[in-house]
Amino acid sequence: MIIERIWTGNAYRNFNYLIACPETGEALAIDPLDHGKCLQAAKAKGWQITQVLNTHEHHDHTGGNDAVIAATGAKLLAHEKAGSRIAGVNRGLKAGDVVKVGRTVELECLDTPGHTMCHICLQAHGDRPALFSGDTLFNAGAGNCHNGGDPVALYTSFVDQLARLPDDTQVYPGHDYIENNLKFTLDREPDNRDAQAMLPEVSGHDPATSVVTTLQQEKQINSFLRLSSPSLIARLRENFPDLPEQPDAKTVFIKLRELRNRW
Template structure:
């Protein structure tokens, strides 16, 4: 049976995820903004969380970890580089390490930039990558700790994954991200179509994540800093990719 991914709304605009292997019954939770909605979803489905995978240290991604750990006995996995700012880890990982959820094997990717030590989890069998606040739907995380060149390197790693990969990001920011993207890439027909779909989804309260990487590659300006057309649109034709990314990120910060 194929792996199952469940998106859980938390707090005001956060998302947590369940990754479930139906062949073994094992389930992982990715990020825990708060425990209650996750525990409700687990109970509804009759699943038991065996793993908690943490992407980075920000409170809106780890606030419910201890409550969920107490309730489920799940083991906690997080970045070795971030361990001093995370709940106690049962397994500390670095880029290239493997994480196993039942029969599903995932790889750890260092996606520092939003924070130093931010990681993503890529599970090829589920065709999914859990990116939290690195690559987001039509956006990327604000650069709180790392420089633009670091974030561009991180996003480039994610951009190289198979285009059918589901990008499971951490927030419902897509509508505002779409408005910004249109301000610099308004001639992009795929972007205009996606922005309309996002607006329609939000009008009915539907989540806009996960998204497909192929869609992000076509419409997300933060992944397209290497595109000559977008470079020209921001007045930086011929500039290095990371410098164009820095300009796009700075414009978003002021938007």
């Protein structure tokens, strides 16, 4: 499996991805908003984009579909319930479905509602485990729920699915928000040494060459995966004085998401 991460450089700070089979040169384009850069990258590598996959229905993830499909004839894949929100879906995906790219690449679909209720992530198994997480899990952060999402569903996706993936899973999100997310982590958990150490590495960084974190690192630097941290909970109580002495993980997650909305 070859992963080409494409930095769009746009105001939304999108990442696009090409996932290619090294044997056949067939490629999957994930959320190819910047269709020009995606098509150019595929041409430069000698790859043929045969499939386009949208993690969810927001325009900053679907806006390049038509141009890529017109240029390549690729088939469009998305959540099985996203057909009314994404035009031209050829294959609806549900949890456990496998997306094959060429002869060597297989990606398992995870149904991960929260940011929207029709959101999927892709998990690559094998020697190089990876997660293409769209707007569900960001480096050091979590997606918002402003446009058709639900924070309780997002919590469930995090705790019941993403947190249980192998620790060496590399995380490839839909946007570069790592610097600001680390600042939120340290605002919530000022004594987090891992976040303290990583922040200088990404301050003013070039997202095109930015760090790719693992799930193990996320569990060290991402507030939304650190729901039992005593210092995080103590700090949270400053904003929510009625918080129980030992709040459950869901309550901590929901309150964190509420704070992040206005932080």
